[in-house]
Amino acid sequence: MGLLLKNGLILEKNDLIKKDILIEGKIIKKIQSNIDHDNHQVIDCKNHFVSPGFIDIHVHLREPGYEDKETISTGTKAAAKGGYTLVCAMPNTNPIPDCEKTVDYVLDLIEKKALIKVLPYASITKDQTNENKLVDMVNLKDKVCGFSNDGHGVQSTQVMYEAMLNAYKYETIICAHCEEDSILYGGYVHKGYKAKKEGWNGITSLSESIQIARDTLIAEETKAKYHVCHISTKEGVRIIRDAKKRGVNVTCEVTPHHLLLTENDVYDSNTKMNPPVRELKDKYALISGLIDGTIDMIATDHAPHTYSEKQKGLKEAPFGVVGLETAFPLIYTNFVETEIASLEDVIKWFSYNPAKRLNLEYGKLLPGRIADITVIDLHTEREINSDEFISKGKNTPFNNWTCKGWPILTIVDGKVVFNKGVFYE
Numbered sequence: 001m002g003l004l005l006k007n008g009l010i011l012e013k014n015d016l017i018k019k020d021i022l023i024e025g026k027i028i029k030k031i032q033s034n035i036d037h038d039n040h041q042v043i044d045c046k047n048h049f050v051s052p053g054f055i056d057i058h059v060h061l062r063e064p065g066y067e068d069k070e071t072i073s074t075g076t077k078a079a080a081k082g083g084y085t086l087v088c089a090m091p092n093t094n095p096i097p098d099c100e101k102t103v104d105y106v107l108d109l110i111e112k113k114a115l116i117k118v119l120p121y122a123s124i125t126k127d128q129t130n131e132n133k134l135v136d137m138v139n140l141k142d143k144v145c146g147f148s149n150d151g152h153g154v155q156s157t158q159v160m161y162e163a164m165l166n167a168y169k170y171e172t173i174i175c176a177h178c179e180e181d182s183i184l185y186g187g188y189v190h191k192g193y194k195a196k197k198e199g200w201n202g203i204t205s206l207s208e209s210i211q212i213a214r215d216t217l218i219a220e221e222t223k224a225k226y227h228v229c230h231i232s233t234k235e236g237v238r239i240i241r242d243a244k245k246r247g248v249n250v251t252c253e254v255t256p257h258h259l260l261l262t263e264n265d266v267y268d269s270n271t272k273m274n275p276p277v278r279e280l281k282d283k284y285a286l287i288s289g290l291i292d293g294t295i296d297m298i299a300t301d302h303a304p305h306t307y308s309e310k311q312k313g314l315k316e317a318p319f320g321v322v323g324l325e326t327a328f329p330l331i332y333t334n335f336v337e338t339e340i341a342s343l344e345d346v347i348k349w350f351s352y353n354p355a356k357r358l359n360l361e362y363g364k365l366l367p368g369r370i371a372d373i374t375v376i377d378l379h380t381e382r383e384i385n386s387d388e389f390i391s392k393g394k395n396t397p398f399n400n401w402t403c404k405g406w407p408i409l410t411i412v413d414g415k416v417v418f419n420k421g422v423f424y425e
């Protein structure tokens with residue numbers, strides 16, 4: 001007896017075709033029109049879109065250490081509700097996974113508490129910021145999805161060079177938060193027209209682009225597998241486009257907020273994130289980069305904070321916004337409904353490309369593959385309301401935005417974990 005998804009619409013060459021999916025155990029057994037009920041447990045998908053499960057390679061689950069912001073349980077529930085079947089957790093927790101002991105500790109917590117699949121990153125350097133010591137990549141690489149100091153740019157060229165030499169040698173990936181600290185000058189928003197007008201301290205685009213330039217050159221020489229986190233600048237897009245043309249093993253991600261907002265949307269701490277949202281020219285460059293394949297995927301950089309932390313005002317509040325529960329509806333509504341991109345493009349950005357980059361056998365609905373699936377209602381229109389978030393973080397810049405494309409059913413390893421608002425642990 002298996003699980004039978006009846007009457008779902010599947011994407012085939014950018015057409016939505018009605019097909020049934022039979023799942024046995026963890027595996028997709030059959031995809032065809034009209035599979036018999038037999039003794040299967042049946043879920044009627046009622047002409048909703050059936051997609052490979054989403055993969056977000058950049059989230060902050062906050063546990064261990066910052067459970068008042070988010071836990072593995074609340075974060076992965078929020079992810080399941082957003083249609084995600086796998087997320088990659090950044091290492092800025094306490095302890096930081098930077099050695100075998102702490103990586104094992106984090107893996108154990110994930111095993112016990114996560115509703116969906118979670119792969120952790122280890123940091124690139126000890127304690128993330130201690131650039132005097134690289135982590136033991138060879139012993140950690142099989143336990144983690146990659147190495148990242150997210151939240152902190154690697155300041156030393158020598159350290160990044162040696163990290164990439166190791167990443168190439170040990171066949172793993174470096175995912176970099178690109179930020180040059182020496183030119184931050186206490187900035188907390190983009191250094192542009194709005195910051196000048198308001199008298200806010202700005203962060204120049206150069207603080208990101210200069211490290212993207214450095215790192216793609218290092219990746220070119222070392223042949224390392226290199227990924228740029230949350231790209232935000234037009235210069236960054238240009239550098240990566242050029243590097244890809246030269247055959248550098250580089251990919252990058254963009255967040256929904258960098259695709260949809262600019263400095264003009266910044267007014268309070270729920271629009272404060274790092275890197276900051278920038279100018280219209282940057283936003284257009286990011287959209288073009290996504291369309292032409294320079295940018296490979298969408299990641300949320302889901303960064304929950306407590307209400308009181310975010311109450312501190314634009315200057316003092318911590319950087320970051322949540323994203324797991326709104327990413328797909330925002331992108332579907334603002335890219336597919338507006339005909340900027342096809343549904344096929346969007347599924348590549350949310351599922352196929354991140355899976356491919358991490359060498360994971362996900363991202364496609366095919367017989368024989370693992371049944372990580374999400375079902376989406378493409379028609380019902382609803383307003384984003386942070387009071388309804390499962391995430392402990394309510395810090396979204398998108399409250400009251402009206403969207404279509406709401407995930408309604410999430411299946412991980414053939415098992416329903418989220419169905420019409422209810423979680424199954």
Ligand SMILES: [Zn+2]
Pocket residue numbers: 150151152177229230274275
């Ligand atoms: Zn970051």
